[in-house]
Amino acid sequence: MAIHTVLVIEDDRFIGEMYVRSLSKSGYEVDWMVDGNDGLVAARNKAYDLIILDIMLPERRGNEILDALRNDTEDLIPNSKVLIMTNFEQDDESRMAMQYRADGYLIKAEITPRKLLEIIAELDAVSAK
Amino acid sequence: MHRVLFGVLIAAIFGLSISYLFLGLLPVQSILLSISVTTIIITACVFGVLLLMMRPIHLIMRAITMRSGEPTVQTPPNPNVSSLISGNLKPVLDTIYGSSPMTPAVGFSATQAVTTATPALSLLEHALEQTSCGIIALNAERKVIAHNVHAPIKEGADKQPEIELEFINMESLDEWLDSLSNTAVHAEKTWQRVSNKLAGEEGRRMFDIIATYERGSQTETVIACYERTLQYMPEEDDLDFIAFAAHELRGPITVIRGYLDVLGMELEDSLDDDQRELLKRLVVSSNRLSGYINNILNASRFDRRHLKVHLKEETIEKIYDTISDDMTMRATAQNRILSVKFDHNLPTIAADKGSIGEVLGNLIDNAIKYSNEGGIISVYAEIEGDFLKVSVADRGIGMPSNVIENLFKKFYRSHRSRETVAGTGIGLYICKAFIESHGGFISVRSQEGVGSIFSFTLPIYSTVKQQLLEGDNLTLIRQQHGWIKNHSSFRG
Numbered sequence: 001m002a003i004h005t006v007l008v009i010e011d012d013r014f015i016g017e018m019y020v021r022s023l024s025k026s027g028y029e030v031d032w033m034v035d036g037n038d039g040l041v042a043a044r045n046k047a048y049d050l051i052i053l054d055i056m057l058p059e060r061r062g063n064e065i066l067d068a069l070r071n072d073t074e075d076l077i078p079n080s081k082v083l084i085m086t087n088f089e090q091d092d093e094s095r096m097a098m099q100y101r102a103d104g105y106l107i108k109a110e111i112t113p114r115k116l117l118e119i120i121a122e123l124d125a126v127s128a129k
Numbered sequence: 130m131h132r133v134l135f136g137v138l139i140a141a142i143f144g145l146s147i148s149y150l151f152l153g154l155l156p157v158q159s160i161l162l163s164i165s166v167t168t169i170i171i172t173a174c175v176f177g178v179l180l181l182m183m184r185p186i187h188l189i190m191r192a193i194t195m196r197s198g199e200p201t202v203q204t205p206p207n208p209n210v211s212s213l214i215s216g217n218l219k220p221v222l223d224t225i226y227g228s229s230p231m232t233p234a235v236g237f238s239a240t241q242a243v244t245t246a247t248p249a250l251s252l253l254e255h256a257l258e259q260t261s262c263g264i265i266a267l268n269a270e271r272k273v274i275a276h277n278v279h280a281p282i283k284e285g286a287d288k289q290p291e292i293e294l295e296f297i298n299m300e301s302l303d304e305w306l307d308s309l310s311n312t313a314v315h316a317e318k319t320w321q322r323v324s325n326k327l328a329g330e331e332g333r334r335m336f337d338i339i340a341t342y343e344r345g346s347q348t349e350t351v352i353a354c355y356e357r358t359l360q361y362m363p364e365e366d367d368l369d370f371i372a373f374a375a376h377e378l379r380g381p382i383t384v385i386r387g388y389l390d391v392l393g394m395e396l397e398d399s400l401d402d403d404q405r406e407l408l409k410r411l412v413v414s415s416n417r418l419s420g421y422i423n424n425i426l427n428a429s430r431f432d433r434r435h436l437k438v439h440l441k442e443e444t445i446e447k448i449y450d451t452i453s454d455d456m457t458m459r460a461t462a463q464n465r466i467l468s469v470k471f472d473h474n475l476p477t478i479a480a481d482k483g484s485i486g487e488v489l490g491n492l493i494d495n496a497i498k499y500s501n502e503g504g505i506i507s508v509y510a511e512i513e514g515d516f517l518k519v520s521v522a523d524r525g526i527g528m529p530s531n532v533i534e535n536l537f538k539k540f541y542r543s544h545r546s547r548e549t550v551a552g553t554g555i556g557l558y559i560c561k562a563f564i565e566s567h568g569g570f571i572s573v574r575s576q577e578g579v580g581s582i583f584s585f586t587l588p589i590y591s592t593v594k595q596q597l598l599e600g601d602n603l604t605l606i607r608q609q610h611g612w613i614k615n616h617s618s619f620r621g
Contacts, residue, residue, distance in 0.1 A: 014384045022391055087379035089426075109379040109419055112390035 003049040003081065003124045008032045009039030009065065010054045010085075015108065019052060022113035028120075036060025043069055048080050050120065053102075055086040062086065063098055070101045081123050085111065185218055192225045263336070263354035265292060271306065274348065281325040281334065281354055292352070293325045294338070302340060306350065309342055316342045322361055323354075335361040378422050385415045413462045416455050420490055427487070428555045431562040438481035438566045440597055442590045445478060445510050445519060446471045451486045456493050460506065465497050469508040477590040478517050479597060484563040485587065491556040492521040492583045499581070500525030516569060516586035524580040533573055537561040560585070568593075 006028045010016040016032050023030045031048070033039040036057040043051055043065070051069075055062035062084065069076045082102040087109055090098070099105045103123060111119070188206040206213065208222035257264055263280030265273055273290040276282050285291035296302065299320060309316050319339050326333040336354040343349060389412050400408065430436040449456075449469060460467035489508070496506040500523040510519045528536070537557050557571075564571040564585045575581035590597075 012380065012384075015380075015387065018384065018387045018391060022394070025395075087383060107379070109383045109386070109422070112386050114390050114394060 003028070003120055003127070005029045005046070005048045006031070006050045006052065006120075007039070007042055007046070007048040008052045009034075009036070009043075009057065009062070010052065011035060011057050012054075018113060019116070022117065023120075026117055034058075036062070036065055040065045040068055043080075044076060047077070050081045050083065050123070051077070052083050052085055054108075055084065055088045055090065055098075063094060066098055066101055081127070083119070083123075185221075188213070188218060189221060189225065192222050261356050263352075263356065265352040265354070266348035267350040267352070268347070269345075269349045271303070271350070279354075279356065280352075281336065294323050294336070294354075295325065295327060296320070296323060297327075299323075302350075302352070305340070306342065309344075313342065314344045322357075333362070334358045382415065382419050382422060386412075386419060389415055409458060409462055413455075413459050417459070417494065420487070420494065423487060424491070424555050424559050427559045427562070431559060436562060436566065438484050438563065440479040440481055440567065440593075442477045442594075442597075443480045443482050443485075444471075445475060445480075445485075445517060445587075446473075448480060448482050448485050449489060449508070451482065452490045452493075456490065459494065460497055463497055464502045465500060466503070466505045467493070467508070468505055471508075471510050475510055475517060476512065478587040479590045479593045480567060480587050481563075484566070488560045488563050488585060489519070489521070491560050492585075495556060495583070496521050496523035496525065496581075499523065512589070513586060515589055515592040517589055518584055518586050520582050520584040522580065522582040527577040527579050527581055528573075528575040529577050533575060536573060537571065 006023055008016060008019050008023075008030060010019065010032065011034050013034075016034065020030050020032050031042060031046075033042050037059040039053070039057065040060060042048075053062045053065060057065075066082065066084075070082070081104075083104040083106060084098055084102045085106050085108045087107060095105065104119060106119070192206055206218075206222060208219040213219050213222065257277040258279075260277070261279055263282075264275075264277045265280045265282065266275040268274045273282065273292060276290060281293045282290045283293040292302065294302065296304075305318050317339065319337065321337050322335055323338050324333055324335045334356060335358045337357050338352060338354050340350060340352045343351075389408065393408060393412065396404075396408075427436060449471065453469075456469075457467060493506060493508065500506060504524050507522045508520070509522075510517055512518070537560075561571050564587070568588050569586040571583070571585040573581055573583050
């Protein structure tokens with residue numbers, strides 16, 4: 001299934017706007033939530049093709065959101081891809097737990113909008129196979 | 130005493146007689162010789178008498194030494210020996226031994242006194258309490274059977290003492306003992322920077338540790354914990370600060386790089402060449418800043434033994450591809466010619482793509498910094514035994530030999546580089562850490578005024594494939610500083 005709808009859960013205004021701007025201009029339909037609670041509600045209420053999830057979020061952290069959406073017993077977002085995008089240094093265990101449930105784990109500082117578009121295209125290509 | 134004097138007189142007469150009978154000497158010579166011989170004999174006899182007189186004092190001193198607990202190799206006198214009874218020394222020795230707990234009621238064992246003397250043990254215990262070095266002894270079941278006051282020990286669930294050490298990102302004591310259980314009779318291992326508690330917990334101490342294993346011994350494992358808290362903790366605090374600062378810097382750099390990228394995309398068709406060049410310089414600078422932040426973060430991880438690499442089958446070409454655009458842009462922005470040639474037939478290597486990308490980026494960045502405008506920077510690779518050797522060569526300012534030996538040390542910057550080129554002095558330090566974490570080696574050849582060639586080796590994948598497939602990354606890594614690069618698939 002091609003990626004068309006994207007949910008960005010990101011509390012940094014500059015970074016959030018940057019993602020929304022570049023994704024929208026590339027034709028994606030983007031929703032943006034700035035705190036963890038709103039992000040979780042949005043992800044539950046709408047089947048997004050892609051969720052871009054920060055970790056250090058107000059109200060509810062990214063790992064909690066991912067646990068709530070996708071855990072050992074249930075997967076509330078079976079048709080969604082999840083990209084973790086963070087500048088936060090997690091310990092190995094936490095990071096690997098998130099990696100296991102996500103489709104990508106990226107350091108924000110190393111991913112420019114152009115690179116993000118490339119990665120989304122790669123995810124799209126993988127899901128199309 | 131009379132017997133002694135009589136003996137001396139007889140000896141003197143005997144000495145004179147011998148002189149006259151056998152030597153046939155002149156009277157004057159005979160008299161002198163007789164006097165000499167007689168003097169020697171008298172002296173020997175007097176010395177013997179003195180020894181006889183001193184013996185009781187010597188025995189009493191040995192008894193007192195034993196009673197005081199001073200370590201000694203001399204056997205203490207047994208008061209029940211007949212010569213001491215007849216010589217009236219027994220009451221004196223009994224008095225000395227009187228209050229000694231080591232004095233057996235019947236029959237005295239000198240061996241027992243020396244080997245089990247409580248005072249001697251007390252001294253040792255006192256020394257163990259006094260030293261800041263923690264000592265722990267384990268039995269064959271790995272239970273703590275003895276420890277001194279400074280040892281990192283906590284009370285276990287069953288109220289028994291347990292070792293309180295956190296072997297984070299390193300082989301633990303138990304893992305080491307497991308590895309010995311079926312193979313070694315005697316072994317020794319050292320650990321550095323082992324703490325008793327996690328970072329931030331109260332009462333945290335840090336140790337260098339030496340464990341000695343002797344199979345079958347009553348104290349099968351003896352662990353010496355050298356406290357290094359004062360030395361290591363400030364460094365830890367510094368590193369925490371560095372890691373925190375680097376993390377905080379990532380936010381702004383994300384925005385700067387991101388919006389420059391957005392501007393580049395949106396203004397692509399409207400910028401003239403001059404404006405395009407200005408934008409490129411901004412991008413190059415922000416990318417370099419991002420690289421420095423990564424270096425700082427990686428150096429702090431390395432120093433804290435948190436740096437790990439996740440080795441996979443890669444090609445050097447594909448690794449370079451991840452930094453190619455950035456490197457080309459940096460070189461052209463500073464009027465350098467970057468020539469990268471990798472033979473398509475080169476074997477695959479066992480590498481962490483992100484880490485080796487950073488190494489290449491650092492070396493090329495250095496080559497750009499330390500070469501002249503218009504200079505050529507060559508990047509190439511060749512097979513060297515079981516390794517692929519990758520080189521970055523420049524025709525720049527080069528270095529004298531006394532600089533090279535310090536080049537890979539943290540914060541080292543040569544006197545001249547301090548004056549002429551900005552930098553942090555940790556780029557090569559982290560390159561060395563990454564390469565050695567791969568089991569490779571980094572080196573440099575340089576000639577002042579001619580240029581430098583930095584080379585590093587990486588294991589050819591087929592030579593280490595088996596270890597990797599068995600998931601035994603650490604056997605490949607000589608220095609065991611690996612960290613799993615979580616984002617090796619998508620690094621910008």
